[in-house]
Amino acid sequence: MEHSSFILVAKDGTGSNVTKTRPVVGKAVSFGRSPDNELALRWDGAISRHHGTILSDRDSVTIRCNPNARNSIVFQGSVVRELTLSSTDEFEIGATRFSLMRQALHSEMFGGQGENEEEPQLASQITFTARQLRAAAPDAPEKQLTALAKIPALVESAKGGLELAERLAELLLQTQPSADAAAVMEFHKKASDDNEGSPWGDYVPIHFSFDVRATLTSEFRPSKRVTAAALNSGQTTVHSWGMSDQAGLQATITDGLGWAIAVPVQAAEVCWCIYISGPGMIEQQEQLASNCRFIELVGEFLRSITTANAFHERKSALSSFLSPSIAEKVLSTDGVALDPCESLLAVLFCDLRGFSRISEEYQDDLMSLYKRIRDALGVMTRGIIDADGAIADFQGDAALGFWGWPIGDTAPGMSAVVAALSILKDFSNATAASKQQRFAGLSLGIGIATGIGLAGQIGTKHQAKIGVFGPIVNQGARLEGITKLFGCKMCFDKQTAEQLAGAEMFSDKPVRQLATLQPAGMEDVIDVFTLVTPEDESMSAEPEVIEGYQQALGSFKEGAWQEVRQRLQPWVDKDSPSRFLFDHVSQFGSRPPDGWQGAIQLSKK
Known part of the structure; x- marks a missing residue:
């Protein structure tokens, strides 16, 4: 509603x-x-x-x-x-x-906005400090407590912040018998690059909710002057206009009203202003302070509710791409940790293979196809999140995760490899356990790159998301593609491999250097490594094969290709990297091509 x-x-x-x-x-x-x-x-x-x-x-x-x-x-x-x-x-x-x-907030709703329109001469201004209001005695404590007790029910029943503002305006008017109008106005802080002048200084009005008594005979227009004074000072402010024989609070910008109170309420990225106005005069300063104290209490409820809602909204949003522990640390920084910054990062690119093929099979049952892809992406997401990584993007049937931001990590590559192992294991288990064969015909390839990148809330001021930017993103995607050449599930670069060296948790999983490659379209060469896993059915984990391959790779870089073929010949049928290197050497015979510098130049991405 x-x-x-x-x-x-x-x-x-x-x-x-x-x-x-x-x-x-x-x-x-x-x-x-x-x-x-x-x-x-x-x-x-x-x-x-x-x-x-x-x-x-x-x-x-x-x-x-x-x-x-x-x-x-x-x-x-x-x-x-x-x-x-x-x-x-x-x-x-x-x-x-x-x-x-x-009710909507337009400039014409405020006094003094037209070119030839000015607010009446200010007769007096009163501001109250927090200390003064704390010392103010309640005017009608039982009535005020009853009103405050209604606020939780209003919060629960209101469908969003705007409806809550409307309900609070109604409540304030009910509790202020001397007032004829009550308003709750929402403001945002101006952007740092916004140089346009505003009557409210650093604030820009967003919404205006109000309630008036039916006996008010003129259009209600709150004064921008008292509102601006309260917002810019951060203090409860009372204004009166006009002259009087008595020292009191006189007429405001709306005919028939004699005083106005503005109470600023700063909450998260929003600033509210509660505005109360009534006819005649407030004779006693003590009564005025009591009224202001009560209005500030209502404002405190509004501030707490707005802050709590903003916190839970941010937590819910962060939980979709950050692990709970990392999300909690980000929230504790009040959002500063979301700012983009250069960091040592590890990027994991995980691609679902076989998607194009099964898409043709399921062209008449797209919902079933979607569910299979969703479940596969779910395995990738859980692996990244459980290893305290961040989800940067989903690209069709692929997921992009990264480590090293928003919490720094001296060895982000190690965390990325942990996530990769978890993803491969869970995908394999889900494939074996599924009676519906939901992952039949599908497999995974993972590329991991470590280096300096830019991570954070990236985008324009109108639309932004959590992301990672830099050459390591492209390198991670290229490494994923290279897994197809060597018949393995995972490939990573030299910096990642160095972070794994000597780590006890990887002592039972041999790290193999596969080759030095120059991917198509790239000037830099990449030393490509892999980790032998139980899911790598075509890659041998035998120590003899791994050691022999490393010796053959040394000969390959030195240009002794005849020796390479002799070393690899026994293993080409049981070790896919050996098969790739053997076939590559066989294309050229016993000698490398002219200008050989130890790196294989790839012609395709």
């Missing part, structure tokens, strides 16, 4: 009969003389029992007379049966005058 941004007040000619309504967007409000109408106007005999309906959308209100209604709408001298208004205005039916007031 979304309330309209308009309030419609109806009153008779003398002002003794007054009522009002705040429509719900898209829901018709009936009005007429009969008491069963939602807006009952029982005092006016010129209005039919069921006279018509009021329908509101987000930007306008339409008043429509029923076919049998006796009297039409009178608007600016014209007689009509239907009227649509989009701003503050008035019309009449019979002896009843209707005043439409817009």
